[in-house]
Amino acid sequence: MQTEFTAAQLRDPDIAESNGILRTCVHCGFCTATCPTFQLLGDELDSPRGRIYLIKDMLESGRPATEEVVRHVDRCLSCLSCMTTCPSGVNYMHLVDHARSYIEDTYTRPAPERALRWLLTRILPHPTRFRLALAGAALARPFAGLIPGEGLLSQRLRAMLRLAPRDLPPPGRLELPQVHKAQGTRRGRVALLTGCAQQVLSPSINEATIRLLTRMGIEVVITRAQGCCGALAHHMGQHDPAMAMARANIAAWGAEMDGAGLDAIVINASGCGTTVKDYGFMFRNEPGDWPAQAARVAGLARDITEVLESFGYAPSAAPPGLTVAYHSACSLQHGQKITTLPKTLLSRAGFTVREPVEGHLCCGSAGTYNILQPEIAGQLRVRKLGHLNRTGADLIAAGNIGCLTQLAGDALPVAHTVELLDWMAGGPKPATLP
């Protein structure tokens, strides 16, 4: 693709980066076939190729983002299915991240929209605030049907109440800052990202991770200064809050690497894993040794399934005689290119694994997308649940809390992959299973 940035524009490292990405696109349109929003809406401007053109024009013009560009970029799930399909290696993730940040800097959203986005980034990354918000949502849940109208605000309120769990589990004790000693001879030492929303919605995921790793002889450290990975703010274009959260994690894990040492930084929410693995890129233009520190942390980041495989996961329980419909989270399959490993581990644990058709398509969760774009997210959810149900499986497994929350409630029971693996290696049966 031809671009026409001026020499002055190209001195901005973010523009220079996006220019390089834009020039790799040959506008073949292959990506449109696997883009969820293009499949649903049929509008070229809601396809990867259309968005790439919009972003190119916006950045080249140097003018504030228009309402049209914002509408179509906002509808993008950042599912990265287009990156898997693209034969030219277009890094759409970095391009759309830049576009979102540019929009945030140059476009003034309507006041209710600004307020909602402000609230989401001030509440979701902080477990105590999120817990309080969910407690309030639980009280309001019975009245969701009384919310009038089909406007966007009404849809968003209903979506938030639907996503709030009926019963919130008590806070987990294992995921507090501490060191969990390995059982038997120590074979490794890892840090665990305990996350933000996940530890409130489903502390059993971190508990299963800690139990399973320590049982395998791996010491698990939970550092005090770590927090949200920054993905929620990053995907809303809020550069500074995202960088502040990432900086805290890099400092915390860097100190641990320099101290007792780490073999890996374990992440069991694949949306977070995709972001932490990208810290090196996010910090590439930061001063001092931040780029090197960030790259060092990113280089040690692993999805839990990668760590389990490298340390030789082996089940100890008899096969449960259950069939699992494996839902491949976009951040895992498209963002991290981890496609077969979770299924291999589940099969090794004794489950029969089935995959739904259209496995490449997003379930509609996508961070805060199911709140901000409830209509499209709802359509994708119904479509995904239909395919998962038709597998005839007993339950759904996935490796990302966002997907588990999105898919829970209306069909099969859901469980995180690591909860199932822990169960088959001596842990308790996941509480979500009958």
Ligand code: SF4
């Ligand atoms: S598949 Fe890749 S090269 Fe082709 S239009 Fe899409 S992004 Fe561009």
Ligand code: SF4
């Ligand atoms: S990230 Fe997903 S929704 Fe966005 S353009 Fe690519 S395929 Fe479409």
